[in-house]
Amino acid sequence: MSAYDDADQHVNSEPTQLDDDPIRVLDEDGNVLPNAAVPDLSDEELLAMYEDIALARRFDQRAISLQRQGRIATYAPMTGQEGAQVATSYALDDQDWLFPTYREHAAKYVHGMSLESLLKPLRGIREGYAIPDDVNVMPEYIPIATQLPQAMGMAWGQQLQGQTDSAVLCHFGDGATSEGDFHEGLNFAGVFDVPAVFVCNNNQWAISVPRDRQTASETIAQKAAAYGLEGVRVDGLDPLAMYAVTRDALAKAKNPTGDERRPTLIEAVQYRYGAHTTADDPSVYREEDEADAWRQKDPLDRLRNYLSAEGILDEAVDAEIDDRVDAQIDDALATVEAVETDPERIFEHVYEEMPERLREQRDELLALRDKYGDDAFSEVLE
Incomplete structure (x- = not known):
C-alpha cells in the first residue's frame, strides 16, 4: 500500500510537490499541512519512531561528550539528521539492505544494529564492525561515494537472481554527488532499472564546502533525470514526509507497474547542526545564525508537537521515554567499556x-x- 493512500484516521489527501519545494507533511510547528497526508502508521508505530529519534539525539550528545573525554575515537555527529535516518529505516523491511555512511548511526540502529555495536568500533574493538548474520546492514564506508556503485551492484545482483521482495537503500551526502562513483552508480542503476533507492542527505555542507560549490544544478533531485531515475525532493527534517516518500520509493523498486522506473533518487533537504566530525570546527566556515535558523525546523520537536496534538504523547509518556533512552545508552556504554582487550x-x-x-x-x-x-x-x- 502506498504511504499516501487513505488508510487511517490521520490521512487527509495526497500532498503535491510544487516546483522544487521539498515535499512536507508537517509544518515547522508540527501541524499537518493542508492537502498533506500523514503516512499509514499506527499510534504505536508513530510513538516508537519518536522514541528512536529521541534515542538518536541523546546518543549523539553522549557520544560527543565521550569523545571529548577521550573515551571514544573521532565521531561523526548526526544531530539534525537523525529524523531522516530513523524514518528511512522505518520504511525498510527486514529483508531490505542498508548501505550507510559513517554518520548513519540511527539508521543502522533502527535496521537491527545494537547500540553496543555502534560504540565498539569507536572504542577500538574491531568486533563491532562485524554485522550479525540476520541484520542486512553493510559496514560503513569512509571513502566518499564508494558505496553507491556497490549498492547498485547488490541491487542488480538481486534482480538477476530473480528476487522481487527486497530492495537496497543507500545513504550518501551532498559532497558525494561530486564524485565519479555517484555518476557510475546512478548511471548503471538507471540503465538496468535496479531495485534501489538512493538517499542524498543534503545537509548543506561537505565538511567546509557549501552545497552551491558542489554543483550548479538548482537541486540534487533533478540530477536523477540524467540517469533515467525518478528524483524526489523531501524536507529531511520532517520524519513523516521522509518515511512516506521512502516507503513509496521502496515499493516502486520491488513491485514496479506499467512504465514506472524502479530506482529513485531522494534528496533529503536538511542541515548538520554541529561539526562534520569531532575533529572539525564549523565556526571557521559558517555562521552560527545559519544553524539557528534550521533548528526552528527540528525533527524531534516537530514530531513531538504533532503527537501531542493528536493525543498520542503527553508529558508522562515523554518522561518515560527519556528514562528508557538514558537507561539504554548507559547499559550499552557500561557493556562496551567492560570489554577487555590486548x-x-x-x-x-x-x-x-x-x-x-x-x-x-x-x-x-x-x-x-x-x-x-x-x-x-x-x-x-x-
Whole structure:
C-alpha cells in the first residue's frame, strides 16, 4: 500500500510537490499541512519512531561528550539528521539492505544494529564492525561515494537472481554527488532499472564546502533525470514526509507497474547542526545564525508537537521515554567499556603476513609490558 493512500484516521489527501519545494507533511510547528497526508502508521508505530529519534539525539550528545573525554575515537555527529535516518529505516523491511555512511548511526540502529555495536568500533574493538548474520546492514564506508556503485551492484545482483521482495537503500551526502562513483552508480542503476533507492542527505555542507560549490544544478533531485531515475525532493527534517516518500520509493523498486522506473533518487533537504566530525570546527566556515535558523525546523520537536496534538504523547509518556533512552545508552556504554582487550591485537590483520619491521615493534611493545606489568603499561598508554 502506498504511504499516501487513505488508510487511517490521520490521512487527509495526497500532498503535491510544487516546483522544487521539498515535499512536507508537517509544518515547522508540527501541524499537518493542508492537502498533506500523514503516512499509514499506527499510534504505536508513530510513538516508537519518536522514541528512536529521541534515542538518536541523546546518543549523539553522549557520544560527543565521550569523545571529548577521550573515551571514544573521532565521531561523526548526526544531530539534525537523525529524523531522516530513523524514518528511512522505518520504511525498510527486514529483508531490505542498508548501505550507510559513517554518520548513519540511527539508521543502522533502527535496521537491527545494537547500540553496543555502534560504540565498539569507536572504542577500538574491531568486533563491532562485524554485522550479525540476520541484520542486512553493510559496514560503513569512509571513502566518499564508494558505496553507491556497490549498492547498485547488490541491487542488480538481486534482480538477476530473480528476487522481487527486497530492495537496497543507500545513504550518501551532498559532497558525494561530486564524485565519479555517484555518476557510475546512478548511471548503471538507471540503465538496468535496479531495485534501489538512493538517499542524498543534503545537509548543506561537505565538511567546509557549501552545497552551491558542489554543483550548479538548482537541486540534487533533478540530477536523477540524467540517469533515467525518478528524483524526489523531501524536507529531511520532517520524519513523516521522509518515511512516506521512502516507503513509496521502496515499493516502486520491488513491485514496479506499467512504465514506472524502479530506482529513485531522494534528496533529503536538511542541515548538520554541529561539526562534520569531532575533529572539525564549523565556526571557521559558517555562521552560527545559519544553524539557528534550521533548528526552528527540528525533527524531534516537530514530531513531538504533532503527537501531542493528536493525543498520542503527553508529558508522562515523554518522561518515560527519556528514562528508557538514558537507561539504554548507559547499559550499552557500561557493556562496551567492560570489554577487555590486548594491545598486541593492534598488530593483527594489518598485513596478510606480518613484515619484519612490524614484528620488531610488536616485540618491543611486549618487552615493555613484561618489564613494567599490565598496570604500569596501561598508565603509559593513557
